[in-house]
Amino acid sequence: MEKPNQTSLLAEFILLGLSAHPKLEKTLFVLILLTYLVILLGNGLLILVTILDSRLHTPMYFFLGNLSFLDICYTTSSVPLVLDGFLTPQKTISFSACAIQMFLSFSMAGTECVLLSMMAFDRYVAICNPLRYPVVMSRAVYVPMAAGSWALGGVASLVHTSLAIQLPFCGANVINHFACEILAVLKLACADISINVISMGVTNVIFLGVPVLFISVSYVFIIATILRIPSAEGRKKAFSTCSAHLTVVIIFYGTLFFMYGKPKSKDSQGADKEDLADKLIPLFYGVVTPMLNPIIYSLRNKDVKAAVRSLVSQKCFSR
Numbered sequence: 291m292e293k294p295n296q297t298s299l300l301a302e303f304i305l306l307g308l309s310a311h312p313k314l315e316k317t318l319f320v321l322i323l324l325t326y327l328v329i330l331l332g333n334g335l336l337i338l339v340t341i342l343d344s345r346l347h348t349p350m351y352f353f354l355g356n357l358s359f360l361d362i363c364y365t366t367s368s369v370p371l372v373l374d375g376f377l378t379p380q381k382t383i384s385f386s387a388c389a390i391q392m393f394l395s396f397s398m399a400g401t402e403c404v405l406l407s408m409m410a411f412d413r414y415v416a417i418c419n420p421l422r423y424p425v426v427m428s429r430a431v432y433v434p435m436a437a438g439s440w441a442l443g444g445v446a447s448l449v450h451t452s453l454a455i456q457l458p459f460c461g462a463n464v465i466n467h468f469a470c471e472i473l474a475v476l477k478l479a480c481a482d483i484s485i486n487v488i489s490m491g492v493t494n495v496i497f498l499g500v501p502v503l504f505i506s507v508s509y510v511f512i513i514a515t516i517l518r519i520p521s522a523e524g525r526k527k528a529f530s531t532c533s534a535h536l537t538v539v540i541i542f543y544g545t546l547f548f549m550y551g552k553p554k555s556k557d558s559q560g561a562d563k564e565d566l567a568d569k570l571i572p573l574f575y576g577v578v579t580p581m582l583n584p585i586i587y588s589l590r591n592k593d594v595k596a597a598v599r600s601l602v603s604q605k606c607f608s609r
Contacts, residue, residue, distance in 0.1 A: 332584035333358035343597040361580035364398035388470035401443030407501035
């Protein structure tokens with residue numbers, strides 16, 4: 291008897307999504323669509339004011355503009371696919387499109403991890419070494435820092451995506467997710483994925499462990515410096531310059547560690563609930579955090595609010 295071909299080439303994947311919960315799909319479609327529009331509007335407005343307002347041509351706002359552009363790219367790499375999946379009965383995606391989507395989402399996530407640590411360094415220099423800030427954070431320094439963040443995220447994603455698409459698949463093509471999430475794709479491979487697992491572990495240390503440690507150490511020095519400021523008004527003013535970034539970091543990494551560190555259910559009923567939660571938590575994480583970033587920076591930053599008001603007033607007068 292001939293053995294079946296175990297390495298058949300897959301032309302497409304089927305995204306399971308929330309097929310078992312059709313009513314929930316309709317509700318989520320409206321919520322995700324509205325959230326996505328807020329993301330485009332909020333982050334697009336932040337990018338616009340950081341470009342048009344000369345007062346915001348500083349390293350901090352340059353990084354903020356990069357973060358806003360990154361959030362738009364990150365959500366755009368997956369949200370349209372998710373929304374289409376809510377409306378299309380047969381949720382399929384070609385092998386090549388799955389690889390591209392997987393590369394883009396992983397690249398944006400890795401870039402944001404590094405970019406947030408670059409922003410922490412910027413705040414450290416601004417508060418702990420204010421006199422040297424113009425020299426240390428010159429344009430020749432902060433532009434390569436941002437570019438390096440994008441490059442690191444792209445290279446890491448290219449490595450993992452290349453390793454994933456080279457794996458043989460034995461015909462199983464149902465991804466139990468909304469999009470081509472790399473871990474969900476690896477589960478379908480019919481070969482040893484130990485290299486993929488090891489490389490993912492190394493990447494987690496580089497893009498999660500190292501930035502968290504770097505940001506934590508930076509804020510230890512920042513807080514220590516702020517506490518040494520004699521006046522309460524001075525301490526308040528100094529902390530306000532980094533409070534928005536600290537809030538974004540806590541939300542970003544707090545949600546991330548909660549998502550991957552929560553305990554798993556052992557009973558069958560709990561497993562079903564866990565399966566639904568494993569899908570919904572990353573989905574909301576992928577849209578809520580990019581939506582909150584421009585809101586946090588707008589509400590807690592007088593310069594951004596002034597720039598937005600100035601831009602709006604100019605548009606009103608021009609009409």
